[in-house]
Amino acid sequence: MSSATVEALPAHQPGNTEEMPAEHYLNDGKTVFSWLGTLDHKRIAILYMVVVLLMFLVGGTFALLVRLELLTPGPTIMDALTYNRMFTLHGVIMVFFFMIPAIPGIFGNFMLPLMLGAKDVAFPRLNLMSWYLYVLGAGLGIWGMINGGADTGWTFYTPYSSMTPTQILPVLMGAFVAGFSSILTGLNFIVTVHTMRAPGITWMKMPLFVWSIYATAVIQILGTPVIGLVMLLLTVEQVFGFGIFDPARGGDPVLYQHLFWFYSHPAVYIMVLPAMAVMSEVVSTMSRKNPYGYKMIAWSSLGIALVGFLAWGHHLFVSGQSTFDAGAFGVISMMVGVFTAIKVFNWTATLYKGSVTFTTPFAYFCGFLYFIVFGGMTGIAVASVSLDVHWHDTYFVVAHFHFIMVGATIMAFLAALHYWFPKMFGRMYPEGWGLVSAVLIIIGFNATFIPQFLLGNMGMPRRYYQYPEQFQALNVASTAGASLLAMGFLIIAIYLAISLKYGKVAGPNPWGSHGYEWLHTQSPPITHNFHGQPVYPQAPHDYTGPVEGEVTHAA
């Protein structure tokens, strides 16, 4: 190893009773303003974490209420309008305020500069503003939900959304404002990747997390303005009745669907690409092996971003699209599967002859692999026009996108939360409880959504308040699964909260990872991340030799 390396911090040795570092970003300033006015990307990440988790709690609670209502064929705990509001609330919050900002907002913000050897993101003030916009958007959305509450579903389809007696305007504005936040985050990340890389980090030496977050940012920048415009058009439609999407005035509701899905299909990749980003890191660290096919994993992220923009028509198979269009969109949608498969094969090949440590993040990686393969394969199935005509708007589709979009994202979110918890807070979580809750969550997720695949295939339409008797058994199974899921999350919340204060001190690199973010920083990092400017002569995730200064030990 060349002497150009800034002295790497010694790796953690198991069994040590270490002290937390005296100075780190968490204790650098204790006032409320030192948090709410912070420009430090790590503190902004924590701010994101607080609100994102809150949103997850709210969205999850409404999911549980929806599942409870569906426990019996008739009315169970709420009336039909309330039920419509509940699932709309669940969708809007989970999509716009949880899944889209979750991984980029928290882990992107925290890790990107650490992985690039930078002191901060390119535009720290824009970064803080982006958080405020997100909070404003989320606040507006929730306020709107309490006062009036939209009942259109998160897709706001016209013409119903311009006729509904409920108040969709505040919710629309909430999503609109949160969109700005998403754009600014994406812009910031792209510029950061271009300009803030430390000496030695060339494009082909960027950690795979960075590549995937970069691809995400491209989608955020190119897609989000269009949904912004759609929200504006809907607003105008609601308030002034311009008739853009109103057939009675010569408008075309299908145009709405096109514009909406032009963003909202790629939005799926705003959620899934960061998930893939996390997994590329976790799999390499936990198997102590260089990622198999680094370049393929990197380029396939951009491939997904590109192809993802050309696939939106698969939401319109039964909306009067021409047969040719439907076929073309179907084939392009399947190409997303090709790029995803490249990643899946590469991750799996990375494990081959690796030295796997079966930690909680790795358990989530296994869950992720399962959800992305199973969810992806059902995705190929619904991308086939003839099959989709049967499944369209049934629970099969609901189960499909929960598998691929939610399953994958949740797995990655939890993996990231556990994998980087020591880096962010300097302490370890209890591994045993981590594995228990991972098993609960993975089983709970399956128990929730496999019945929904079956229900959908049997013809149960989504979003219905009541259903025929013969569907009850599977609905009960689904609700039971959902409560298992909730239990898993509850356990995680409890032990992570305890670990924040009482967890074992982690040391700078408890995983013995060779990922850039672990190399030259303490845990938790100091406010300026590094002492001096680190350089990176080694490729990321390079396990062919020990990192300088590392004490070799069985991880």
Place this chain on the structure above:
Amino acid sequence: MQPDANASPFGPNYVPVAPGGRAPGGKYPWATHFGTPNVQTYAARFGMWLFLSTEVLLFAGLFVSYAVYRYLYPQTFALCSRHLDLSLGTINTLVLITSSLTVALAIHFVRTGKNGMATGMLIVTLLCACAFLVIKYFEYHHKFEQGTLPGRFYTYSGIQTEGAPMFFALYFLTTGLHALHVVVGMSVLTWVTYHVVKGRFSPVYYTPVELGGLYWHLVDLVWIFLYPLLYLI
């Protein structure tokens, strides 16, 4: 390379500051999380271009809607297009192109250290923007009187073919959103002018002037597309 508050490795013209910090008149405020001031300038420009690309996509949604409805109602759209005031539209186009020239000149003058000339050019730009809005006001006013308005407000009896209210819906949406951008651009340029007068910019540091100018060019460019689509074809 830990920057000292007083000394900068890039010479006295480059003052190390915290992110978003200010430097004394005419000096370059080097935010030290960037490797060099050059990188910082590059980042600022690059960020602005990315932002402009989001603006382009925002308008792209409207252009797509225009294309769809023009395809559905070709005759009506041609007819309605004849109904707009071509001379006012043309004057406005010339006004905006002039303002783009003057803002470009303003950047040129700041770069060559002629802040007085730059201020003048920025003021001309702002006056052009005002003129544009005033003319737009008269155009709007005429439509309100005539009843050539979107959707359910359409009361004009001159064109009764299907799709006429849609043309005016798109007319008001595109020009309205554009006018909003004109107003935002004016605020940005007013801020820039204020700081040019205050002497904050110099041949060493003129990034905000340049970025403000870029934004204004975009506002202009959108109109360059709107003008033929609405008034000419």
